[in-house]
Amino acid sequence: MTVFGKIAIGCVVSFLLLSLPDLANAASNSPKIGLPPPVVGPTVCDYRGCFGFGSQQWYRPPGYPIPYTPPSLDRRNRFDNPRVYIQPRNNVPPRTNYPAPVNDRTRHQMWCSEHYRTYNPGTNLYTTLHHGFQTCRSPYY
Structure with missing residues (x-):
């Protein structure tokens, strides 16, 4: 017998069993188990x-x-009342009218920075190839 024949016979037998009134009624009226x-x-x-x-x-x-x-009545939202209270910051903006460093330069520093590429106005020194650091001497010094 082929596989198709076995499937067809199984379907016919199951329809016959379901068509009988006693078996169908017994299957639909199963006793209810008392579950909570x-x-x-x-x-x-x-x-x-x-x-x-x-x-x-x-x-x-x-x-x-x-x-x-x-919502349950016994539990409150934990974000409504935080345990740690952080004080708000003072929203004072920082001072923004800083004087530009270029405005503080003297004519001596301007002359030295134009003549020596490695001139440092904080120390009044520039670097050389053979002698290390040298002091800048301008006509305005």
Whole structure:
């Protein structure tokens, strides 16, 4: 007998068994077992979906509507009353009218910086190839 024949015979036998009134009635009127109602636990929703906990756990993928969970009366939102109080900052803007360093340069420093590329106005020195550091001597000094 071929595989198709076995499948056809199995379908016919199952239809005959379901068509009998006593077997169909017995299958539909099964005795109810006294199970307690499921205890509703907390619900956690994140990017993966919603997870329900309690006596019966469940999962809903993202995109389904979020189930209504009544807020519990004994738990407060932990962000409403923080434990640590941080004082607000004084919003005083920093002083922005700093004098530009170029405005403080004297004519001596301007002359030295134009003549010596490595001139440092803070120390009044410039570097040379053979003698190290030399003091700048300008006509304005």
